[in-house]
Amino acid sequence: MTTQGTEKNHAAIWQNCLKLIQDNLPAQSFKTWFEPIVPVKLESNVLTIQVPSQFFYEWLEEHYVTLLRKTIKQELGKEGRLEYSIIVENNNSKPYTINLPTAHGQKYENNEVNIPFNVGTTIKNPFVIPGIKKYNIESNLNPIYVFDSFIEGESNRLARTAGVNVAAKPAGTAFNPLMIFGGVGLGKTHLVHAIGNQIKQLHKNKIVLYVSSDKFTNQFVDSMRNEKFNDFMNFYQYIDVLILDDVQFLSGREKTQEIFFQIFNALHQSGKQLILTSDRAPKDLKGMDERLLSRFKWGLSAELTTPDFETRIEILKQKMYQEGVQLPQEVVEFVAHNINTNIRELEGAMISLLAQASLNRRQIDLDLAKQMIKNFVKNSSREISIDYIQKVVCDYYKISVELVKSKTRKREIVQARQISMFFAKDLTKSSLKTIGMFFGGRDHSTVIHACQTVNDLMETDKQFKNDVVEIGKKIKINTV
Ligand code: ADP
Ligand code: MG
Numbered sequence: 001m002t003t004q005g006t007e008k009n010h011a012a013i014w015q016n017c018l019k020l021i022q023d024n025l026p027a028q029s030f031k032t033w034f035e036p037i038v039p040v041k042l043e044s045n046v047l048t049i050q051v052p053s054q055f056f057y058e059w060l061e062e063h064y065v066t067l068l069r070k071t072i073k074q075e076l077g078k079e080g081r082l083e084y085s086i087i088v089e090n091n092n093s094k095p096y097t098i099n100l101p102t103a104h105g106q107k108y109e110n111n112e113v114n115i116p117f118n119v120g121t122t123i124k125n126p127f128v129i130p131g132i133k134k135y136n137i138e139s140n141l142n143p144i145y146v147f148d149s150f151i152e153g154e155s156n157r158l159a160r161t162a163g164v165n166v167a168a169k170p171a172g173t174a175f176n177p178l179m180i181f182g183g184v185g186l187g188k189t190h191l192v193h194a195i196g197n198q199i200k201q202l203h204k205n206k207i208v209l210y211v212s213s214d215k216f217t218n219q220f221v222d223s224m225r226n227e228k229f230n231d232f233m234n235f236y237q238y239i240d241v242l243i244l245d246d247v248q249f250l251s252g253r254e255k256t257q258e259i260f261f262q263i264f265n266a267l268h269q270s271g272k273q274l275i276l277t278s279d280r281a282p283k284d285l286k287g288m289d290e291r292l293l294s295r296f297k298w299g300l301s302a303e304l305t306t307p308d309f310e311t312r313i314e315i316l317k318q319k320m321y322q323e324g325v326q327l328p329q330e331v332v333e334f335v336a337h338n339i340n341t342n343i344r345e346l347e348g349a350m351i352s353l354l355a356q357a358s359l360n361r362r363q364i365d366l367d368l369a370k371q372m373i374k375n376f377v378k379n380s381s382r383e384i385s386i387d388y389i390q391k392v393v394c395d396y397y398k399i400s401v402e403l404v405k406s407k408t409r410k411r412e413i414v415q416a417r418q419i420s421m422f423f424a425k426d427l428t429k430s431s432l433k434t435i436g437m438f439f440g441g442r443d444h445s446t447v448i449h450a451c452q453t454v455n456d457l458m459e460t461d462k463q464f465k466n467d468v469v470e471i472g473k474k475i476k477i478n479t480v
Contacts, residue, residue, distance in 0.1 A: 014039035050085040140210040145193030153311030159302035167198035170273040175300040177274035182304030185344030188277040206240040213249040243275040251287035252433025312336040386438045405440040418450035
């Protein structure tokens with residue numbers, strides 16, 4: 001590319017980046033964090049973008065750096081880089097620029113830790129490194145998630161106390177495994193990282209590993225594909241404290257469960273600690289091997305529930321302290337009062353508020369908070385469950401949910417069942433197998449068939465398409 005060509009193109013390049021970014025983010029985040037960005041120039045593969053404040057820059061770096069880099073590389077090739085130009089407050093002279101990469105963000109984004117950014121086609125797992133030494137294993141723990149920053153309240157007391165005990169004596173308490181469960185955004189990941197960090201501090205020679213169930217599954221699948229299964233198994237035998245996050249994602253994955261069952265037994269028998277999280281109580285997990293479920297019940301299951309008003313205030317105060325900002329007490333109370341679903345949303349609301357204030361150069365007062373919360377509550381999206389989808393579809397057709405789970409082949413019921421499966425596939429992360437489970441134990445090919453049927457019918461039957469669109473709206477609106 002010639003310099004002349006690229007100079008012209010910075011706006012177009014950024015437009016393309018935005019398209020990719022938009023596909024990967026909730027609408028609200030995109031609006032808050034990407035719409036205000038102005039592309040400034042493109043010079044020898046360095047795209048410069050202007051952001052409204054230092055805070056804004058830090059937030060991007062901490063939360064979106066991976067996405068940004070991927071996007072830039074996709075648009076500008078391997079040599080592509082990004083620079084920020086920050087508008088400096090109280091100084092209307094020249095903006096200054098900061099280069100990426102920086103120390104922030106890259107490693108801890110979304111808790112998906114050690115997947116190297118530049119992965120190309122092969123993801124290197126630690127277990128394929130030959131002659132692996134004990135101290136080489138990266139724990140994948142986020143240092144921000146510690147007990148000190150985990151506010152205690154009624155909603156987490158049991159789980160937190162159990163965690164503190166396990167950290168003091170890994171595998172030396174009755175809590176093995178320790179299973180932390182509760183809805184999205186209630187602090188499961190934070191708590192198990194805190195336990196892991198504490199163990200590393202108190203027991204320097206213990207090898208701690210945090211891994212999400214998705215990643216565990218991928219590692220296993222890759223190891224089979226690359227004939228590295230033995231390395232995979234060996235690697236896991238080294239671990240003294242294994243933290244497996246979101247075990248509900250193992251639902252319906254029989255082989256992975258089987259392997260995890262073996263690893264679980266081996267570790268447990270040799271006096272190692274297991275810590276698990278799940279979005280629901282073990283008894284409510286579907287598509288799980290009974291033997292594995294019974295293992296989950298061996299130790300202690302502790303639930304995280306929605307924090308009460310006082311705890312929400314404490315959490316907000318702590319986050320403000322971390323961000324180095326202050327909000328008027330009435331604003332804090334207003335936010336805590338109105339966002340009562342989960343802690344992730346609570347934080348999200350506060351962060352949007354700060355972003356707004358920083359964008360508009362305006363103090364955060366109750367009015368601004370009221371305006372913002374109205375939008376936030378409207379736009380934020382909750383995790384959608386299959387149960388919920390079934391309920392909305394069945395309400396729409398005025399039939400009972402039991403019917404879509406039954407064997408009935410009546411036309412209207414079949415249709416409601418297929419539409420529910422279609423949305424379950426579209427709007428949740430569940431595997432086909434798990435979706436089948438929710439419909440009276442149907443198999444994955446039935447789910448595929450349902451999705452195809454719905455897609456086909458939407459093309460040919462206008463009324464049907466309207467129904468599906470309407471139902472889709474209801475599912476999305478009501479989840480706010
Ligand atoms: P989950 O894994 O249950 O979906 P996370 O652990 O990711 O939830 O928590 C969501 C956000 O809420 C994180 O930023 C976390 O730091 C914060 N959080 C959760 N519980 C607490 C708590 N008790 N005190 C302070 N922050 C918390
Ligand atoms: Mg989590």
